[in-house]
Amino acid sequence: MSDPSSSGPSSSVAEAIAKAARTAFEQSQLVDVSERDLALRAIREVLEEKKDEVLKANKADMEAAEGLLSQGKLSKSLVSRLDLSRPGKFDAMLQGISDVASLPVPTGQVTFAKEIGPGLDLHRVTCPIGVLLVIFEARPEVVVNIAALAIKSGNAAILKGGKESLRTATILSQLIAEALSKTSIPPTFIQSVSTRSEISSLLAQDRYIDLVMPRGGNELVRSIQNNTRIPVMGHADGICAVYVDQSAVEEKALRVVVESKTDYMAACNAAETLLIHSSLLPTLWPKLASELMKNNVCLRCDPSTLSAIQDIPESSKFVTASTEEDYHTEFLGPTLAVKTVDNVNEAVKHINSHSSHHTDSIITEDEKSMSIWCKGLDSANCYVNASTRFADGTRYGLGTEVGISTGKTHARGPVGLDGLVIYKYMMRSRNDKGSTIADYEKGETRYTHKDLVKSEPPF
Numbered sequence: 001m002s003d004p005s006s007s008g009p010s011s012s013v014a015e016a017i018a019k020a021a022r023t024a025f026e027q028s029q030l031v032d033v034s035e036r037d038l039a040l041r042a043i044r045e046v047l048e049e050k051k052d053e054v055l056k057a058n059k060a061d062m063e064a065a066e067g068l069l070s071q072g073k074l075s076k077s078l079v080s081r082l083d084l085s086r087p088g089k090f091d092a093m094l095q096g097i098s099d100v101a102s103l104p105v106p107t108g109q110v111t112f113a114k115e116i117g118p119g120l121d122l123h124r125v126t127c128p129i130g131v132l133l134v135i136f137e138a139r140p141e142v143v144v145n146i147a148a149l150a151i152k153s154g155n156a157a158i159l160k161g162g163k164e165s166l167r168t169a170t171i172l173s174q175l176i177a178e179a180l181s182k183t184s185i186p187p188t189f190i191q192s193v194s195t196r197s198e199i200s201s202l203l204a205q206d207r208y209i210d211l212v213m214p215r216g217g218n219e220l221v222r223s224i225q226n227n228t229r230i231p232v233m234g235h236a237d238g239i240c241a242v243y244v245d246q247s248a249v250e251e252k253a254l255r256v257v258v259e260s261k262t263d264y265m266a267a268c269n270a271a272e273t274l275l276i277h278s279s280l281l282p283t284l285w286p287k288l289a290s291e292l293m294k295n296n297v298c299l300r301c302d303p304s305t306l307s308a309i310q311d312i313p314e315s316s317k318f319v320t321a322s323t324e325e326d327y328h329t330e331f332l333g334p335t336l337a338v339k340t341v342d343n344v345n346e347a348v349k350h351i352n353s354h355s356s357h358h359t360d361s362i363i364t365e366d367e368k369s370m371s372i373w374c375k376g377l378d379s380a381n382c383y384v385n386a387s388t389r390f391a392d393g394t395r396y397g398l399g400t401e402v403g404i405s406t407g408k409t410h411a412r413g414p415v416g417l418d419g420l421v422i423y424k425y426m427m428r429s430r431n432d433k434g435s436t437i438a439d440y441e442k443g444e445t446r447y448t449h450k451d452l453v454k455s456e457p458p459f
Helices: 009-028 034-049 051-070 076-082 089-102 142-153 163-180 196-202 218-225 250-262 284-294 303-308 324-328 344-354 367-376 437-441
Strands: 110-117 120-128 131-136 156-160 190-193 211-215 240-244 271-277 298-301 319-321 335-341 359-363 381-384 421-429
Touching: 009 131, 009 156, 009 190, 009 196, 034 051, 034 089, 034 142, 034 163, 051 076, 051 089, 051 163, 076 163, 089 142, 110 437, 131 142, 142 156, 142 163, 142 190, 156 196, 163 190, 190 196, 211 218, 240 250, 240 284, 240 344, 250 271, 250 284, 250 359, 271 284, 271 344, 284 298, 284 303, 298 303, 303 319, 303 335, 324 335, 324 344, 335 344, 344 359, 344 367, 359 367, 367 381
Parallel strands: 131 156, 131 211, 156 190, 240 271, 240 359, 271 335, 298 319, 298 335, 359 381
Antiparallel strands: 110 120, 120 421
16 A cells, blocks of 8 residues: 555545545534435435346446456455345345434434533533545445445445445445435535545545544555554454353354354354363264364364364364464354363463454353353453354344444444444533633632533533
């Protein structure tokens, strides 16, 4: 990625895009928040009306991607994410818009209210972040997901999808702009860019852009972090683990482990590592291994787990010895790294040092192990007896999501509406002469710092 301070034609174009987004954002702040839901309904209507055009563009993207797949230039998992014609996927994208529209407006909420002193009130009120730059990989429906969340939360957004989904992302962005042009929200509130050079130049626009949200692998996130002064909320790898504890119930373990790995292997919340309590090597582990192999999952095992299943006939086809690198790898396919541990503390230590802090699940009946797991794990999503595939904004009831944040900024886990707002403090004096600090520090009146009812914002 080029130096963000570089200048040239792409730099002037990027500045114009960023400036338009900032202007649209500032104009939108004076529009009644009810207009946001009207805009979302308009977007859904135009996408329903133009579904055939969208799928035609997506088909062209898929044909190009499949050609690159056959040449070994694209992964199967990436091509899978690109397909918008999969049964239910387009309808789910539309439903996501409606789900977001039905959620409460996240801005204008009072989270702190005090009387600072007689006649002087202070409120902390949620507000939009501003202008978002969201960079993501192949999945074209992310354009709509992010647009819906941005509009509902009052944030302008500039979107950059993967080149593999260029045709689909372009028409989706055009249709969103068309829908917005019929509302009080400026059509430049949601914009898209298509080239890497535009992104490099946009990363220099810290005057207009408030937050960069890269949604992809560690390489993408780190590259962006190293090339911008704008704050970055990273959405990186999904190296998720399931730990089967000593007290695990067989049926729970089989159901949760198999779904976590096989339901959708290209997803960032699919399991990539399986930890087995050493006491289960002769009992539950062979049953788990057999079930995984029935689902064509290749197992990369440490010496203990490898030895315990070497007599299973299918093992010669599906089982190999693991390397240390396997436990740091997001396979995004039919491969699972397996390791033995002696207790829950060892499992937690392994995950904290090897995972991407995304989503991890323990299978156990022991309350103490559950507590150690949820308190000790440094992960955004900590589950007990539940599939890692639950880590999703829609499944959480967030409407949809921008992505999964594994960092430690103001938002973590699936980033929905709440993750796209910050706050401002609003102070109002009701005193006839206004208020100065001298009134409370040098006169007879003193600060009271009384709690007020958190109701409506003062303005």
